Amino acid sequence: MEHATKSRRRRFTIEERARYVELYWGSGLTKRAFARRHGFHEVTLHHWLRRGKRGDTSHPPAFQEMGLPALASGWATEIALGQEILIRLAATPAPEFIAQVIRQLRPPC
Secondary structure: OOOOOOOOOOOOOHHHHHHHHHHHHHHOOOHHHHHHHHOOOHHHHHHHHHHHOOOOOOOOOOOOOOOOOOOOOOOOEEEEEOOOEEEEEOOOOOHHHHHHHHHHHOOOO
16 A cells, blocks of 8 residues: 655745745746746745735735834834734833834734
8 A cells, every 4th residue: 555645835934925926026927937936836926925915906015104103212112013023113102102003013803
């Protein structure tokens, strides 16, 4: 009896995914051609591209401006939201400011 071996899927870091998405947008290749060239499946790239879109059909934004109140100078605060988001602030903000930042960065469930 032959045992089928199950191959393990490669895990990509957030940084790797972002780099591949940026490379794809500048490549001029189809999703299939780009994914094959870089050694992963077309569906993987498709999911990464869908996650990055926020209503933009041409290119997901690399930066989104947030309107938040200005703070006084002086290094004081660091806000970490999982492993993906790290914010360092020059002063100790009011709790309302921190709540506003978190609401802006975490999409509603």
